[in-house]
Amino acid sequence: MALQQTVQQLGYAHVQLLDVLTDDLAALNTATVIILNGGYEFLLLKNLRETHVLERLRTLALAGKPIYGISAGLSC
Numbered sequence: 001m002a003l004q005q006t007v008q009q010l011g012y013a014h015v016q017l018l019d020v021l022t023d024d025l026a027a028l029n030t031a032t033v034i035i036l037n038g039g040y041e042f043l044l045l046k047n048l049r050e051t052h053v054l055e056r057l058r059t060l061a062l063a064g065k066p067i068y069g070i071s072a073g074l075s076c
Contacts (some may be wrong), residue, residue, distance in 0.1 A: 002071075003037055020051045028056060038071025070075070 004015045016027055028034060034057065036044070048054040061067050 004036070007035065020047050020053045024066045025051075025053060025056070028053075028060065034060065034065060034068040038069075057064070 004017055010051045012033070016028060016031075018025060036057075045054070048057070057067060
């Protein structure tokens with residue numbers, strides 16, 4: 001929730017937090033900006049690979065969508 005509030009203070013009114021293991025990731029396609037939150041980087045990468053989100057993030061980044069990482073999210 002703290003991350004959500006911080007991003008809202010930066011001027012983004014609609015902030016949606018997603019869990020790659022349980023949430024519908026269709027929101028990634030319509031997001032203005034994607035922020036990968038920190039955590040244990042090896043678990044994060046494992047989950048992104050297993051759910052094929054890492055491939056999707058690469059595609060979105062190559063298409064010009066801004067993607068930012070915080071802490072461990074930066075290593076993706």
